[in-house]
Amino acid sequence: MKKTLTLAGSDSSGGAGIQADLKTFQEHNVYGMTAITSIVAMKPETWAHDVTAIDVTIVEKQLDTILSVGIDAMKTGMLGSVDIIKLGAKKIKEHGIDLVVIDPVMVCKGENEVLQPENTDAMRELLLPLATVTTPNLFEASQLAQMDPIQTLDEMKEAAQKIVDLGAKSVVIKGGKAFMNKEAIDLFYDGHEFVVLEKEKLQTSYNHGAGCTFAAAITSNLANGDSVKEAVTKAKDFVHAAITHGFKLNDFVGPVMHGAYNQK
Numbered sequence: 001m002k003k004t005l006t007l008a009g010s011d012s013s014g015g016a017g018i019q020a021d022l023k024t025f026q027e028h029n030v031y032g033m034t035a036i037t038s039i040v041a042m043k044p045e046t047w048a049h050d051v052t053a054i055d056v057t058i059v060e061k062q063l064d065t066i067l068s069v070g071i072d073a074m075k076t077g078m079l080g081s082v083d084i085i086k087l088g089a090k091k092i093k094e095h096g097i098d099l100v101v102i103d104p105v106m107v108c109k110g111e112n113e114v115l116q117p118e119n120t121d122a123m124r125e126l127l128l129p130l131a132t133v134t135t136p137n138l139f140e141a142s143q144l145a146q147m148d149p150i151q152t153l154d155e156m157k158e159a160a161q162k163i164v165d166l167g168a169k170s171v172v173i174k175g176g177k178a179f180m181n182k183e184a185i186d187l188f189y190d191g192h193e194f195v196v197l198e199k200e201k202l203q204t205s206y207n208h209g210a211g212c213t214f215a216a217a218i219t220s221n222l223a224n225g226d227s228v229k230e231a232v233t234k235a236k237d238f239v240h241a242a243i244t245h246g247f248k249l250n251d252f253v254g255p256v257m258h259g260a261y262n263q264k
């Protein structure tokens with residue numbers, strides 16, 4: 001049984017964060033372990049997100065537990081502070097972890113504020129150079145590449161090149177459903193070839209947790225021995241099924257259905 005780690009936040013509502021990661025790991029038949037960096041609760045009346053960072057010493061204890069067991073691949077998600085980002089980078093290097101998916105979470109869907117701008121700089125400088133693959137959305141890609149908002153496929157390619165120049169071995173930029181094109185376009189780049197991954201666009205807004213689920217599926221596929229391109233391509237099918245079966249949880253949020261792919 002392959003083993004995976006997610007270093008990420010807890011989404012109490014169950015669709016994103018470590019909850020999405022664990023459900024996705026399970027669906028891929030890998031054994032998931034978690035180091036929790038932050039806890040997200042939502043105000044019942046407004047669903048405004050309330051993020052509490054976990055003390056870095058407690059994150060380190062969790063990582064030491066998991067890394068004493070050993071892992072085949074890992075992912076990062078919401079990282080509550082620069083200290084946690086530094087810790088993650090240090091542990092990846094110390095343990096020589098070579099299958100690393102960096103999901104550079106900066107905002108939660110429906111929230112406009114970047115969680116902490118200083119985290120973006122730390123991710124760019126400390127984590128990107130350690131990434132087997134990083135999975136920014138358009139906003140995150142423009143922040144990492146220090147570009148204006150990305151509006152065209154050419155600008156997506158420019159951002160992908162910059163992100164690889166920053167040290168990531170490969171990148172998949174998620175166009176998402178807001179992107180101009182009529183298909184849902186993701187762009188994969190490994191420093192050699194650009195691959196445009198297209199799927200029919202789903203108009204549902206029940207897609208909370210899609211980004212975490214995509215990155216966790218890539219992590220699982222890498223742990224199970226896939227090449228990066230294969231891992232990304234299969235993960236896109238997995239998350240497409242999950243979004244197709246997204247559902248209304250309450251008046252504020254609709255998560256993806258993490259188990260949909262295997263229930264087809």
Ligand code: PXL
Pocket residue numbers: 008009010011012016017018040077078105107108109209211212
């Ligand atoms: O979808 C981004 C995200 C990641 N991680 C956690 C979250 C969210 C958004 O709600 O709560 C823990």
